[in-house]
Amino acid sequence: MTTTALRATAVIAEDEPLLAANLEAELARLWPALRTVANVRHGASAVEHALRLRPDVVFLDIRMPGMTGLEAAQALTEDWPGDAPLPLIVFVTAYDQYALQAFERAAVDYVLKPVQPERLMQTCARVQAALRLRAERMTPSAPSSEASPRLDSALDRTLDQLRQLLAAPGIAPPAAPLLSVIQASVGAAIHMVPVADVLYFEAADKYVRVITLEREYLIRTSLRELLPQLDAQRFWQVHRGTVVRADAIATAVRDDTGKVALTLRGNKDKLVASRLYAHLFKAM
Amino acid sequence: MLVKAATSTPTTAPAPALVAPSQMAHAFAVRGLRSLVFGVVIAVCLTLAFGFPFYPTLVQSVCTAACCWASIDSGRLLAARWVHRHATSSTPDSQKRWPGWPWMVPILIVGSIIGFSVGGALADWVGGTATRGYLRGSWRQGVSLLVLSLIPGVVITYWFYSRETIAAKEAAVQTAQRQAAEHQLKLLESQLEPHMLFNTLANLRVLIGLDPPRAQAMLDQLISFLRATLAASRAGQHPLAAEFARLGDYLALMQVRMGDRLQTRLDLPPELAGVPVPPLLLQPLVENCIKHGLEPKVAGGRIEVSARLEAGPSAVGRQLVLRVRDSGGGLAGTASGGTHFGMAQVRDRLAALYGGSASLTLVDLDPAGDTGADPTALGAGGTLATIRLPWATAT
Numbered sequence: 001m002t003t004t005a006l007r008a009t010a011v012i013a014e015d016e017p018l019l020a021a022n023l024e025a026e027l028a029r030l031w032p033a034l035r036t037v038a039n040v041r042h043g044a045s046a047v048e049h050a051l052r053l054r055p056d057v058v059f060l061d062i063r064m065p066g067m068t069g070l071e072a073a074q075a076l077t078e079d080w081p082g083d084a085p086l087p088l089i090v091f092v093t094a095y096d097q098y099a100l101q102a103f104e105r106a107a108v109d110y111v112l113k114p115v116q117p118e119r120l121m122q123t124c125a126r127v128q129a130a131l132r133l134r135a136e137r138m139t140p141s142a143p144s145s146e147a148s149p150r151l152d153s154a155l156d157r158t159l160d161q162l163r164q165l166l167a168a169p170g171i172a173p174p175a176a177p178l179l180s181v182i183q184a185s186v187g188a189a190i191h192m193v194p195v196a197d198v199l200y201f202e203a204a205d206k207y208v209r210v211i212t213l214e215r216e217y218l219i220r221t222s223l224r225e226l227l228p229q230l231d232a233q234r235f236w237q238v239h240r241g242t243v244v245r246a247d248a249i250a251t252a253v254r255d256d257t258g259k260v261a262l263t264l265r266g267n268k269d270k271l272v273a274s275r276l277y278a279h280l281f282k283a284m
Numbered sequence: 285m286l287v288k289a290a291t292s293t294p295t296t297a298p299a300p301a302l303v304a305p306s307q308m309a310h311a312f313a314v315r316g317l318r319s320l321v322f323g324v325v326i327a328v329c330l331t332l333a334f335g336f337p338f339y340p341t342l343v344q345s346v347c348t349a350a351c352c353w354a355s356i357d358s359g360r361l362l363a364a365r366w367v368h369r370h371a372t373s374s375t376p377d378s379q380k381r382w383p384g385w386p387w388m389v390p391i392l393i394v395g396s397i398i399g400f401s402v403g404g405a406l407a408d409w410v411g412g413t414a415t416r417g418y419l420r421g422s423w424r425q426g427v428s429l430l431v432l433s434l435i436p437g438v439v440i441t442y443w444f445y446s447r448e449t450i451a452a453k454e455a456a457v458q459t460a461q462r463q464a465a466e467h468q469l470k471l472l473e474s475q476l477e478p479h480m481l482f483n484t485l486a487n488l489r490v491l492i493g494l495d496p497p498r499a500q501a502m503l504d505q506l507i508s509f510l511r512a513t514l515a516a517s518r519a520g521q522h523p524l525a526a527e528f529a530r531l532g533d534y535l536a537l538m539q540v541r542m543g544d545r546l547q548t549r550l551d552l553p554p555e556l557a558g559v560p561v562p563p564l565l566l567q568p569l570v571e572n573c574i575k576h577g578l579e580p581k582v583a584g585g586r587i588e589v590s591a592r593l594e595a596g597p598s599a600v601g602r603q604l605v606l607r608v609r610d611s612g613g614g615l616a617g618t619a620s621g622g623t624h625f626g627m628a629q630v631r632d633r634l635a636a637l638y639g640g641s642a643s644l645t646l647v648d649l650d651p652a653g654d655t656g657a658d659p660t661a662l663g664a665g666g667t668l669a670t671i672r673l674p675w676a677t678a679t
């Protein structure tokens with residue numbers, strides 16, 4: 001079997017229509033057996049299509065409207081079902097000095113725009129090698145008891161890479177002055193809610209739910225904007241949509257899929273820490 | 285005998301906010317050593333000119349110079365500290381160490397008297413000679429000696445003072461030039477943003493294979509945009525029609541990239557086409573619309589740029605009003621994203637060119653869509669940037 005005959009499926013997410021069409025055409029030329037099953041214009045659509053179509057590889061542009069490529073990758077790893085291998089992720093970016101350094105450190109594959117066919121060929125070869133390795137490990141001849149830990153180790157590697165990327169300078173948002181009070185409007189009144197009283201924040205579309213022991217508020221901001229203004233030592237992000245005050249967490253229990261169920265002090269809500277943040281919960 | 289005047293170390297750095305105590309001590313010691321050298325020079329001169337005995341003259345001269353320096357310099361530093369006790373960190377150090385002439389005159393007189401008396405006594409003790417200090421001769425003799433020795437003291441103090449002032453001024457000019465150059469560079473970097481440039485080139489590369497005539501048109505627009513961007517750093521003005529044409533180039537480039545996510549309208553009445561305006565004044569505002577307003581929106585949106593001649597407040601007269609409006613996400617989502625460099629840059633240019641008679645305002649449009657009497661009716665939401673230029677200056 002020649003390299004280019006390896007059958008695989010891809011999802012492409014790129015907001016610029018000409019570049020999206022071109023990437024698909026170049027891939028078709030360099031790797032005829034790769035079938036692009038969806039070519040979409042923004043991150044949320046990429047996540048939706050990838051979850052539904054379960055491709056082998058996802059090409060994600062970094063700067064996209066709504067959800068960036070990195071956020072899409074994060075959402076994919078968090079929402080990906082446990083019974084299928086996570087797609088290989090290749091980032092596409094025009095120019096971003098810091099991002100490139102981060103990609104190199106995290107050993108994530110990336111493609112630079114304008115796309116050079118030689119460089120794209122290398123990426124294809126790398127993806128093919130990874131897919132072949134995965135196929136070998138999942139063949140029925142291999143002892144089934146070993147298949148699943150190996151699958152897990154591939155997933156762990158992806159999670160590690162993503163963790164490194166999300167924390168990298170130039171990608172992680174720069175720390176802003178810390179908030180001490182959340183100003184939440186309730187009817188005509190503005191409630192001044194001390195940040196120290198907040199149990200957790202939860203993203204809800206364009207709003208953020210602010211949950212305290214007494215009650216719940218809705219503020220018109222995004223978690224993405226709020227996060228840099230919170231003390232990262234006290235408030236832990238445990239999911240792309242959840243930030244919890246660490247000392248409000250009572251227990252953390254890891255399940256089979258690697259997710260961690262959290263219970264809180266003084267509140268009956270159950271929160272879930274995704275696999276991306278499960279490493280935060282280890283016994284001392 | 286001469287008085288070693290108060291000096292402070294010539295500062296090369298213009299205004300480091302704070303001087304470390306060790307640095308201060310070092311400068312103080314250097315000035316002390318210089319005054320000793322000065323004393324030696326005086327002794328040599330006196331010996332050669334008047335045939336004074338060298339050794340006693342040297343002892344006398346060095347001791348007096350050292351004591352004069354010590355009393356005058358410490359007097360100056362103490363006075364300066366007192367005078368500038370409320371100084372902010374922005375005050376230049378050279379200023380902070382200079383109390384002003386009203387303080388310096390009494391310091392010079394008292395310092396000289398102390399220096400001569402103590403220096404003379406010290407010289408007597410060291411060299412075993414008897415001198416005619418102020419305290420030992422007649423008061424007439426003492427006063428004339430004091431006045432005589434004050435003259436070179438004042439001259440030298442003045443010389444060091446003006447040397448330092450000139451150095452500080454030169455440093456200030458250099459800082460201003462460096463800041464201007466840095467600003468220029470930052471402006472250029474913001475306009476030739478690599479992300480924009482490489483994405484445009486990526487589109488161009490695709491178009492060359494797909495649609496060569498369109499690729500050529502796009503390349504022409506890129507060339508005009510680059511030429512205008514590089515030329516805009518120079519001073520001068522160009523007609524409003526040229527300003528709109530450059531905006532048209534930029535928006536056309538963005539349209540290739542964003543496809544139907546970007547709609548544009550440029551509205552320039554023919555009678556305003558020739559009005560001179562600073563080149564690429566509107567460019568940062570349009571870039572902000574794209575970057576903060578439309579690019580983050582999945583559905584994209586619309587940008588409208590218009591020019592109007594309007595009656596301003598009665599005191600001001602007519603105004604040239606330039607509006608840049610987008611239907612993007614408004615200001616709410618952009619607070620943390622931007623550095624406000626674009627807005628600050630436009631404001632700086634307006635202030636430099638028109639003083640207080642031009643203005644820039646940026647408003648968040650009501651998401652409820654209450655556009656009222658606004659001429660550029662777009663629909664709900666977005667931002668509106670308005671530049672008002674005085675008509676007399678604009679023509």
